[in-house]
Amino acid sequence: MPLFMDVHNRVEGLTADAVAGAHQKDLEVQQGRGVEYQKYWFDEASGRVFCLISAPSAEAAAAVHRDGHGLVADEITEVREGQ
């Protein structure tokens, strides 16, 4: 399954609780779509969030964010993980 890293450059009012809540929505919405939001990293100060996702396509990954909480990433890149 392809792997993607997405970047949210500046989520206004980002808190650890808010991003955890949004991630929980992703985990619910991804069911049955072949999408897995695996991990995320965030910075409250800048509002930046990185999400690591396995998904059949970038569009499928983005659709989970859109349908789960509406916070679509600014960029998404298909990546390979270093060994």
Place this chain on the structure above:
Amino acid sequence: MPLFMDVHNRVEGLTADAVAGAHQKDLEVQQGRGVEYQKYWFDEASGRVFCLISAPSAEAAAAVHRDGHGLVADEITEVREGQ
């Protein structure tokens, strides 16, 4: 130890072998500095690279890249990992 994600927006001529070689240099140079280059993700098509690093500071993390192979990231963000 603080955790950082860095982003290299466009490494010219990036290949899986080249990035693996650069990462190996990081692993050597980080010794004794309290820095650990934990994982990385890359895209040959765009030349984009993401590195996840634990380090005492962003400067300490960047110094390993600079001294190891000279390819310093375009951005580095202190992050927390989502639970």
